[in-house]
Amino acid sequence: MNINDTLNIFQYLVLGAVSTVYLALxxxxxxxxxxxxxxxxxxxxxAILRYCALTYSFTIRGIPLLVLLVGFYFSFPYLGFDFPPRVAAVIVISAYFAAHMAEVFRGAINAIPRGQWDAGRSVGMRNATLLRIIILPLAMRLVAAPFLNVSLSILKSTSLVVAIGVWELASAGRELEQRTGAALEIYLAVAAMYFVLCFALSLASRRIEKAFQYVH
Known part of the structure; x- marks a missing residue:
């Protein structure tokens, strides 16, 4: 490949990376x-609310994301919902990882000392108000690291949406590999771009974590 071909490939992969970033965000x-x-x-x-949430969380986490993506996307039309592939991908990925995020938030909230709850209730706060004003701001400091881990999983899992026809970084790499036949070079470039995206997300998360520590 000459320099012009290399630049064209790079530009095409950058467009795929931008699509991946939007999807992940x-x-x-x-x-x-x-x-x-x-x-x-x-x-x-x-109890009924807890059981419903637990049932959803355990069920959704017990099914592979690829199965959910393909199954729900091709089932949506039969249920009366004809979503575009990208919208369907966002819905399914969000619903899937919401169950993982729930454990992140629940763990952080449970880690707050019981005295904070008791102090709020002693001045007449209801649970919803107490959670919003006192508990959640304190829990945010504990959320950053596990939230980052789930976010990185979301970013990498966007590569699965190629199964339902969504164009993003992995799709761009596959197209280029089929056109050029340079499988090793193309997929090394794709892997490098995923690494850059994950590294950038990690840096952003570290800054947010420090900001929360400074504020609280």
């Missing part, structure tokens, strides 16, 4: 929100 945000809601249900005093 949407999934991280939505799974974080879903995980926080699930964690709140898991901490409810009402």
């Amino acid at each position: 949407f999934a991280i945000v939505l799974s974080g929100i879903g995980g926080l809601c699930l964690a709140a249900l898991l901490l409810q005093k009402y």
